[in-house]
Amino acid sequence: MSPRPLAALALAVLLAACASAPDTAAPPAASPKPAAPPPPVPEHLRELSGQLLGVPSGAEVELALLTLDPRGLPQGLLGNIQLSGNGGALPFRLVFNPQSFPQSLRVELRGRAHQSGRLILRLPPLPIRHAGSQAVGTLRLVPAP
Numbered sequence: 001m002s003p004r005p006l007a008a009l010a011l012a013v014l015l016a017a018c019a020s021a022p023d024t025a026a027p028p029a030a031s032p033k034p035a036a037p038p039p040p041v042p043e044h045l046r047e048l049s050g051q052l053l054g055v056p057s058g059a060e061v062e063l064a065l066l067t068l069d070p071r072g073l074p075q076g077l078l079g080n081i082q083l084s085g086n087g088g089a090l091p092f093r094l095v096f097n098p099q100s101f102p103q104s105l106r107v108e109l110r111g112r113a114h115q116s117g118r119l120i121l122r123l124p125p126l127p128i129r130h131a132g133s134q135a136v137g138t139l140r141l142v143p144a145p
Helices: 003-019
Strands: 046-053 060-068 074-084 090-096 106-115 118-127 134-140
Touching: 046 060, 060 090, 074 090, 118 134
Parallel strands: 046 134
Antiparallel strands: 046 090, 060 074, 060 106, 106 118
16 A cells, blocks of 8 residues: 555544544543642742732733842842733742842842733832742733833
């Protein structure tokens, strides 16, 4: 048998298999598992935690903890995370090293959201005054200029 009829037969069998009716028996509904608690932060590190509101589904969010010079320009990165929007409240947990937290420079939490490569939202800068773990609560992103 030549390869052409064999290939045509294989293609026909594959199409028939794909076109068959799906199983009508639904799988048993799995009970929703409670979300596992996040792993503990190592003892030598600290964290900022909270929730972001207003992030559309499919948007990519980046949060960064930055040190700023007296003119407000970023000088260093203490920690950052990237998240994907789900259309609802988006919990976050940004871990950083308190040893890197400067006493003489301002520190701010900043954020931005991109969708389809375009900046759509931003987080108004949030001053962080001390190097301990803290819950910053619910933060709302606003339209980017």
